[in-house]
Amino acid sequence: MVSGRTRRLAAVVVLAALAAGGRVTPAQAEPPATGVTGDCLECHGEPLTAEAGGRPVDLMVDPDRYAASAHGDLGCSLCHRPPVHVSLEQARAAALDACDTCHENHDFGPAGTSRPGFFVHPDPPLGCAGCHGDIHAVRPRDDSSSVLNGANITGFCGPCHREQTDAYLYSYHGSARRLGSRHAPDCGDCHGHLPPVSLDPQVPTSREGEATCLACHRGGAAALANLQETGREHVTPLTTGAGLDGLARRAVWKLFLAVIFFNVTKDGAVIVFDLTRRLRRAGRRE
Amino acid sequence: MTRFDFHARVQHGLLAVSLAVLILTGFPVKFAAQPWARAVVRLFGSFEGLLAVHLAAAAVLAFTALYYLSAVSLALARRRLDFSIVPRLRDFGDFGRHLGYLIGLRPDAPRFGKFTWWEKFEFWAVVWGTAVMGASGLVLVFPELAGRFVPRWAVGALRVAHSNEAVLAFLAVVFGHTFAVHFSPHVFPGSTVWLNGRATLSQLHEDHAMMYEVLVSRNAAPPRPMKESRWVRSRPLIVTELAAYGLLIAAVYVAVVPHLLGA
Ligand code: HEM
Numbered sequence: 001m002v003s004g005r006t007r008r009l010a011a012v013v014v015l016a017a018l019a020a021g022g023r024v025t026p027a028q029a030e031p032p033a034t035g036v037t038g039d040c041l042e043c044h045g046e047p048l049t050a051e052a053g054g055r056p057v058d059l060m061v062d063p064d065r066y067a068a069s070a071h072g073d074l075g076c077s078l079c080h081r082p083p084v085h086v087s088l089e090q091a092r093a094a095a096l097d098a099c100d101t102c103h104e105n106h107d108f109g110p111a112g113t114s115r116p117g118f119f120v121h122p123d124p125p126l127g128c129a130g131c132h133g134d135i136h137a138v139r140p141r142d143d144s145s146s147v148l149n150g151a152n153i154t155g156f157c158g159p160c161h162r163e164q165t166d167a168y169l170y171s172y173h174g175s176a177r178r179l180g181s182r183h184a185p186d187c188g189d190c191h192g193h194l195p196p197v198s199l200d201p202q203v204p205t206s207r208e209g210e211a212t213c214l215a216c217h218r219g220g221a222a223a224l225a226n227l228q229e230t231g232r233e234h235v236t237p238l239t240t241g242a243g244l245d246g247l248a249r250r251a252v253w254k255l256f257l258a259v260i261f262f263n264v265t266k267d268g269a270v271i272v273f274d275l276t277r278r279l280r281r282a283g284r285r286e
Numbered sequence: 287m288t289r290f291d292f293h294a295r296v297q298h299g300l301l302a303v304s305l306a307v308l309i310l311t312g313f314p315v316k317f318a319a320q321p322w323a324r325a326v327v328r329l330f331g332s333f334e335g336l337l338a339v340h341l342a343a344a345a346v347l348a349f350t351a352l353y354y355l356s357a358v359s360l361a362l363a364r365r366r367l368d369f370s371i372v373p374r375l376r377d378f379g380d381f382g383r384h385l386g387y388l389i390g391l392r393p394d395a396p397r398f399g400k401f402t403w404w405e406k407f408e409f410w411a412v413v414w415g416t417a418v419m420g421a422s423g424l425v426l427v428f429p430e431l432a433g434r435f436v437p438r439w440a441v442g443a444l445r446v447a448h449s450n451e452a453v454l455a456f457l458a459v460v461f462g463h464t465f466a467v468h469f470s471p472h473v474f475p476g477s478t479v480w481l482n483g484r485a486t487l488s489q490l491h492e493d494h495a496m497m498y499e500v501l502v503s504r505n506a507a508p509p510r511p512m513k514e515s516r517w518v519r520s521r522p523l524i525v526t527e528l529a530a531y532g533l534l535i536a537a538v539y540v541a542v543v544p545h546l547l548g549a
Contacts, residue, residue: 169318169319172315172426172445174318175315175316175318176315176318176333176337178318178319179314179315179318179323179324179327179333179336180324180327180332180333181332181333181334182334183334184333217429217430218430219430219431220429220430220433222430222434223429223430223431223432223433223434224433226433226434226435226437226438227433227437227438227441228438229438230437230438230439230440231437231438231439231441231442232438235442237446238549243439244437244439245438245439245442247439248439248440248442248443249439249442249443249446251443252443252446252447252450253446253450254546256446256447256450256451256453256454257450257542257545257546258546259454260450260453260454260457260538260542261542261543261546263454263457263458263461263462264457264461264535264538264539264542266462267457267458267461267462267465268461268531268535269385269388270384270385270388270404270462270465271461271465271527271531271535272528272531272532272535273385273388273389274388274465274470275471275524275527275528275531276528277387277388277389277390278471278518278524279521279524279525279528282518282519282520282521282524283521
C-alpha cells in the first residue's frame with residue numbers, strides 16, 4: 001500500500017515538471033507511481049455516481065478497460081491534479097487542460113497557423129471525449145477499435161457527417177488512407193482539430209481554403225482558383241444537389257455501367273450460344 | 287498461316303503484362319473497402335509501392351502505344367499499311383449473321399476475312415480504352431497541372447471514367463478475349479498466335495474462311511482441314527465452360543444491373 005505521502009510526492013513531481021518545462025511529452029512525463037491509481041480505484045473502480053445539476057454523473061472507471069487503454073500506465077494524477085475532490089465542473093476543466101500536457105498541439109496545421117489547445121466542435125460543443133470516446137478507455141492507435149486507426153478513419157465524424165465521410169472514403173484521399181497511405185489526409189488533416197477559421201459552412205476547413213490543399217499539392221497554386229470555382233470536394237456519383245459536380249460524375253458512371261452491361265451481354269450471348277451449339281453438334285455425331 | 291509478326295507479338299506481350307499489372311494495382315484502390323485490397327497492397331509493401339508499380343506499368347503501356355503508333359506510321363510512309371482492321375458495314379451484318387448461326391436460325395456460319403467482327407471490336411476497344419485510361423490517368427497523376435485547364439467537376443468525372451473503364455477492360459478480357467483465344471473449344475487450351483504468330487489450319491478455316499480459301503487456291507492447304515481439335519467434341523469441357531461462364535455472367539448482372547437501374 002502506498003502512503004498518502006508518496007501520492008502527494010508524485011503529484012509534486014508532475015507539477016514540477018509542468019512548471020519547469022511547460023509542456024511534457026509522454027517520454028518526458030514522469031508517470032506517477034501506479035499505486036496512485038490503485039488508491040483512486042478503491043472507490044472509483046466500483047460503481048460510483050454523483051449528482052451534478054440534478055443529473056447523475058458516472059464516476060466509475062473500469063479498472064480493466066483503463067489498464068488496457070492507451071492511458072493505462074499514466075496514472076490518475078497526471079491528469080487529475082490535486083486538489084481532485086472539487087466541484088465536477090472544476091475537476092472536468094482541470095482534467096481537460098491536462099490533455100495538453102502530452103497532446104500539446106492537437107492540430108495538423110503547418111507551423112504558424114495552429115493554436116495549441118483543443119478542438120471545440122462548435123455545434124454541438126464536443127470535448128475530447130465527444131470524438132475519442134471515454135478517455136479512460138481510449139485505445140492505442142494500432143488497435144482496430146481506435147477512432148484513429150486507419151481502418152476506422154472516419155470514426156470521429158462518420159456518425160453525424162455521413163454524406164461527407166462516405167464521399168471521403170470514395171475519394172482517392174480516402175481510398176489511399178484506408179490502404180495505409182501515410183501521405184493521404186484524413187478528416188483532421190484538412191479540417192483540423194481547431195475551431196474552423198471561418199464558421200461559414202462554405203469554408204469549413206481549419207486553414208484558409210487554399211492553404212488546406214496547397215499544404216500537400218504544393219505546385220497547385222495556379223490551378224487552385226480554377227478548381228475552387230468549378231467544383232468542390234466530397235462529391236460522388238450519387239451526390240445530389242451538387243450541380244455539375246454530381247451530374248457529370250453520375251452521367252459518366254451510368255454511361256459506363258450501360259456500356260459494361262452491353263458488352264457483357266454481347267460477349268455472354270456469343271459464349272453461351274456458341275457453346276450450346278457445339279454441345280448439340282458434339283452430341284449428334286457421337 | 288502467320289497472323290502476328292514479331293513486332294505484333296512483342297506489342298501484344300507488353301500490352302498483356304502492363305494491363306494485368308495495371309488491373310492488379312488499380313483494383314485495390316477502387317475496392318479499398320474490401321479485405322482483399324489490403325492483402326494486395328501488402329504484396330507491394332505499402333500503398334505508395336502499389337501506386338508506383340501502377341505508374342510504372344502505365345509507362346510500359348504508353349511505350350507500347352508509341353511503339354505501335356510508330357510501326358503504323360512507318361508502314362504508312364512506305365505505303366504498306368494494312369487497313370483490313372477498319373470496320374466496314376459488312377461487319378455489322380456479320381455480327382447479325384453470326385448470332386443467327388449460333389442461335390440456329392441460319393444453317394451456315396458466315397465466312398470471315400482477315401479479321402472477324404469481334405476481333406475488330408476488340409482492337410478498337412483497346413485503342414479507345416488506352417486513350418481514355420491514358421488521358422484520365424495523366425489528369426489523376428498531375429492534378430496540379432491538369433487543374434489549370436480542366437474544371438473541378440471534369441476532374442471528378444474523369445476519375446469515374448478511369449475507374450469504370452478499368453472494369454470494362456477487365457470484363458472485356460475475361461469474357462470476350464479469353465473465350466475467343468483460350469476457351470472456345472476450337473482453340474482450347476489456347477491459340478498460339480501470340481507466341482509463334484501462327485494459327486492452325488482448322489482455326490483459320492473456322493474463323494477466317496476467306497483467308498483459308500486463299501491458301502487452298504495456292505495449293506497450300508487441303509479443301510478442308512485434315513484434323514479438327516479433339517476439344518470441339520468434348521462434352522465435359524463444353525458443359526464445364528457453360529456452367530462457369532453462366533455463373534460469371536450472372537454475377538456481373540447481379541453486380542451491375544441494380545446500379546444501372548437505381549437512383
Ligand atoms: C488499362 C490501363 C489501366 C487500368 C486498368 C487502370 C486501373 C486503375 C484503377 C481500377 C484505379 C482505381 C480507380 C478508383 O480509385 O476508383 C486506378 C487508379 C489510378 N490510375 Fe490507373 N489504370 C490504368 C492506366 C493508368 C494510366 C495510363 C495512368 C497514368 C497515366 C494511371 C494512373 C492512375 C492513378 C494516378 C490512379 C490513382 C488515382 C485515383 O484512383 O483516383 N492509370 N487505375
